[in-house]
Amino acid sequence: MTSHLAVLKRFFGDREFSLPQIALLQPADPFLDTAGEDLRRRVFMTRDLDGASLCLRPEFTIPVCLSHLESGREQGRYAYLGNVFRQRRHGPAEFLQAGMEIIGGEQRAGSRESLVKDVACVVTALDALAHCGMKKTRVIFGDQAIFEALLLALELPDAWRARLGRAFGDSRKFESDLQLITSSGPALEGSDPELRNALNNMDLQAVTDWVAIKMANANMPFDTGRSAEDIAERMIAKAELAATQLSSEQRRILDAFLDIEVPLASAVEELHEFSRSMAIDIDDAIGTFGWRAEQLTKQEDKDVTFSWRASFGRPLDYYTGIVFEIFQSGSPEPVCGGGRYDHLMNMLGADSEIPAIGFSLWIDRLPGDTK
Amino acid sequence: MNLIVAIPSKGRLKDRSLEILAAAGYKVELPEDNRGYQGSINGKSGVEIAFLSASEIARELANGNVHLGITGEDLAREKIADVENRLGFALQLEFGHADVIVAVPDAWVDVETMADLDDVAAGYRARYGRRLRIATKYWNLTQEFFSDHGIAVYRIVESLGATEGAPAAGSADVIVDITSTGSTIRANHLKILKDGIILRSQANLMVSKSAAWDAENTRIKSDLLSAIAKNLSS
Numbered sequence: 360m361t362s363h364l365a366v367l368k369r370f371f372g373d374r375e376f377s378l379p380q381i382a383l384l385q386p387a388d389p390f391l392d393t394a395g396e397d398l399r400r401r402v403f404m405t406r407d408l409d410g411a412s413l414c415l416r417p418e419f420t421i422p423v424c425l426s427h428l429e430s431g432r433e434q435g436r437y438a439y440l441g442n443v444f445r446q447r448r449h450g451p452a453e454f455l456q457a458g459m460e461i462i463g464g465e466q467r468a469g470s471r472e473s474l475v476k477d478v479a480c481v482v483t484a485l486d487a488l489a490h491c492g493m494k495k496t497r498v499i500f501g502d503q504a505i506f507e508a509l510l511l512a513l514e515l516p517d518a519w520r521a522r523l524g525r526a527f528g529d530s531r532k533f534e535s536d537l538q539l540i541t542s543s544g545p546a547l548e549g550s551d552p553e554l555r556n557a558l559n560n561m562d563l564q565a566v567t568d569w570v571a572i573k574m575a576n577a578n579m580p581f582d583t584g585r586s587a588e589d590i591a592e593r594m595i596a597k598a599e600l601a602a603t604q605l606s607s608e609q610r611r612i613l614d615a616f617l618d619i620e621v622p623l624a625s626a627v628e629e630l631h632e633f634s635r636s637m638a639i640d641i642d643d644a645i646g647t648f649g650w651r652a653e654q655l656t657k658q659e660d661k662d663v664t665f666s667w668r669a670s671f672g673r674p675l676d677y678y679t680g681i682v683f684e685i686f687q688s689g690s691p692e693p694v695c696g697g698g699r700y701d702h703l704m705n706m707l708g709a710d711s712e713i714p715a716i717g718f719s720l721w722i723d724r725l726p727g728d729t730k
Numbered sequence: 731m732n733l734i735v736a737i738p739s740k741g742r743l744k745d746r747s748l749e750i751l752a753a754a755g756y757k758v759e760l761p762e763d764n765r766g767y768q769g770s771i772n773g774k775s776g777v778e779i780a781f782l783s784a785s786e787i788a789r790e791l792a793n794g795n796v797h798l799g800i801t802g803e804d805l806a807r808e809k810i811a812d813v814e815n816r817l818g819f820a821l822q823l824e825f826g827h828a829d830v831i832v833a834v835p836d837a838w839v840d841v842e843t844m845a846d847l848d849d850v851a852a853g854y855r856a857r858y859g860r861r862l863r864i865a866t867k868y869w870n871l872t873q874e875f876f877s878d879h880g881i882a883v884y885r886i887v888e889s890l891g892a893t894e895g896a897p898a899a900g901s902a903d904v905i906v907d908i909t910s911t912g913s914t915i916r917a918n919h920l921k922i923l924k925d926g927i928i929l930r931s932q933a934n935l936m937v938s939k940s941a942a943w944d945a946e947n948t949r950i951k952s953d954l955l956s957a958i959a960k961n962l963s964s
Contacts, residue, residue, distance in 0.1 A: 392861060395882030400873055518849065525852055532880030539845050554839060566839075573837035577919030580900035584858055585838065585850070593850070594840035676852065676883065706855065 363491050363722050364440055367457045370490050371438035374483070376459055378438055379426040381419060387412035389421050393677060393706050401446050415444035420460060420700075420717060424707050427462045434463030458697075458719030459483060466714045468679055468701050469504065474651040476716055477681045477699060482658055484685060484695050484718045491725050495662045495688040500623060500655075501671025503527060504680050505630070508644030509616055512634075513609050516600055523613075528672030528682075537613070540605045558598045566591035612637045616669050623665035624656045651681070677703035683718075687726060694724045732778045733947040735954075736790055736799035739767065739781035743933060746825045747800045754957040776950055785809055787936075792816045794940030797947060798954070804830050804908060804931035808871050818937035820955055824962060826933035827910055830871055832926030834904045835897050836919040843924050844879040847904070851884050865889040865902030868928075872906045875928045894918040 371378065384405075390398055391412075403415040416422060419439040427435050440457040461480065466473040481498065488496060506527050510520045519540050526533040550558075557565035571587035581587075615637065621629045627649040634641050652667070659665055673682055682698035697718025704713035737747040737758075748758050757772040758779050769779035780796055787801040792810045800823065807813055834841050841847055851862040862884040866872050869886055876884065887902045894914050896902035906928065909915050915922060935958060937951065 391885060395861075396864075396884055396886050397873055397877050397882045399869070399886075521852065522845075522849060525848075526880065529880060535880070536845070550839065570837050570839060573839075573919070574835070577836060578898045579835055579837060579919070580898075583900050584903050587837070589857070590838055590840055597840050597846075674880070674882075 363725055364455065364457070366490050367440055367487060367720070367722075370487055371440075371457075371459065376436050376438035378440075379423060381416060381422045381426065381439060381441070383416055383442075384413050385416045385422055387414040389425060389707055390414060390417060393421060393703060394675060403444050403446065403452070416441075417445050418443055419456060419458060419719065420703075421707065423460050423717075424462065424704055424715065427460075428704065428707060428709055432463070434461075436461050455722035456719050457487075457722055458717060460715060460717035462704065462715040463713050466716070468699075468714060469647050471650075473680070473699070473714060473716075474647065474654070477651055478654045478658075480697055480716045480718060481655060481683060484683075484697055484720070485658065485663060487720065488685065488695065488725070491720075491722075493687060493694065493726055496664075496694075497686045497688050498663065498665045499671060499684050499686070500665065500667045501528070501669075501673075501682045502648060502667070502680060503672050503678055503682070505641065505644045505648050506616075506669070506672065508641045509613075509639070512639040512641050513612060515605075515609070516596075516603060518596055518600060519605070525676065526674060528670070529674035530670065532674065533617075537605070537610065541610065558595065561595055561598070563588075563591055563595060566594055570594075612639065619667075619669040621667060623652050623667045624659070626652050626667040673698060677701075677706055681716075687724075690724075692724055693721070695720050731942055731944070731947070732776055733798070733950045734778045734780050734796040734941075736780045736782045736787045736796040736801075738784045738787065738801065740783075743784060743800070743802075743826055744781070746823070746933065750800075750823060750825075750958060750961070754954070754961045756954060756957065774950075776946060777954075788817075791936050791938040792940070794938050794942070797938055797941040797943070798951060799936050799938070800933055801936065802826055802828065802931050803934050804828065804868070804871070804929055806934070806936060807929060807931075808868050811870075816939055818939060819934045820937045821935040821959055821962065823933040823935060823958075826931075828908045828931050829910070830868055830906065830908050830928040830931060831915070831922045832875070832904065832906050832928065833894075833915050833920040833922050836921050838921075841923070844881070844926060847923065848879060848881045851881055855883070861885045862904065863887045863902040864904050864906055865893050865896035866906035867893065868906050868908075871928050875906075894920060 387404055390402065402417045405413050407413055423437045423439060438459045442453050443456050444453050446452055461476055466476045485496065507524055510523055522536050526536045554566065554569050557569060567587045570590045574581065574587055616633065619629060619633065627645060630645045655665060671682060677700045678698050679701040680699035684693040685695035686693050695718055699716045701712060701714040704715060738744045751758055756774065758769045759772050760769050767781045771777045782790060784801045785805050787799040788806040788809045790796045791799045803819065806817055810816055834847065841850060854860065854862040864872060864884055865887045867889050872886060889896060893905050893907040895918060896905055897920065898918065905920065912922065
């Protein structure tokens, strides 16, 4: 392991990545706020004397992003190497990771610059793995953007589009959400006649008033969280949706799309064929996807194969575009995971959206030591 | 080594536990000063009673320090990781009924199910600059249940009492709490989500899987379990 670390340290150093100092003990809030409370079960938590929650660093991306924010720089290329700590059923709780993050600069989602950086990120990951002696690899790509484009093209109601977009990459949740949409029942059953009346008339003001009275009766604070109007708006949207159903045709298109898994080199052709046969227009998204796919495919050779799986994504709301995993040929566990996370910096407190992409390597899954 | 049965050290749970044991022919002899934490069974050797707090009982069972114990299923499932492999839920004792539930403000007319809550939670940060907050003392049950519903983006606010008051106090948006009749929930202008019942809990007689089970203890356990089971079903 030590020699993999030494090799990678040199690798990142030679390419002029900066190596920010990341403390082992981190404030827990940024992790829990972004990745969700679910993470709490998988991190080692503790408290300081003032009661603030701390954790052993479970990963590097978030602390690297925070240190970038603190630096005030517009853009940065960062690398990291070190131990991370996660509670796991199997395997040691402490293990090595290394990786890089490219934060800021010209890489707006979907722009040519962002695609160039997408490709550079994958190339750097493969290069780093090759330096660690890993030659034969298999890379699987996924893309949130093309799925979002499909949802748009299907002309689904906003609420459903948001729901399915969120579940992308989590097949169990996706399936249960589809069930829900396919069988949306009456939303107004059992509700107060006055409310039902207001809803039937789609009268936003009347529904808002009704909710505001409920809130006042409960002494609920008006200045934090959901307002009466927010609640009323969603209620009306929901009432509208109660009459709508996902058509079997829409369902068929979604299922067919998510079944696609092809070599990256033929993905564009496959997507054109798909959109033609389903009579939907996702040409813009295919164009973006295709340009990147073409650049990536140039990196393929006899030792490196690329494929695209339409259903592959990460169900965290800060991932926005390309995701990828790299496997040693014949192994089920990825040695590398990466992707574009344009929403994360904003969540961590940046004033505006700062696009970013990166990958991390599971060093203990790399083939034998090179020493 | 004697077989150790842990029962709650106070309140209704203690009284009902003693009643059930007595009815099954296992009358507990309380310590003479009535303040001690150990008892014995009238006429039965080889059995000890340990009076512990309800949540300690779950932990001691899991660690194998007591053989049998009576406590709420909610506590065992909340306090013990990997509970199914560490405890056996041998008998439901038909008392101490309480549901662990997800409740939202009554005014949230648009939220009736966990799927609705998922929608609301997803939009929270963008709209209000923070995650949806859930007040609870059931950290683990909440995380498991929400995770099963594919909801990850929320924050838990630790609640050490009067959880049902958190939404009105503005310290949380929704709650996960225990209720037996739902009246406290309603009195606080909250409502339970249609699919928001995390656990229907009651007092259980639980068996530690890691305690020292010699032949004698195993025999005493079987006798005790069948005596109580017979009594419950009659």
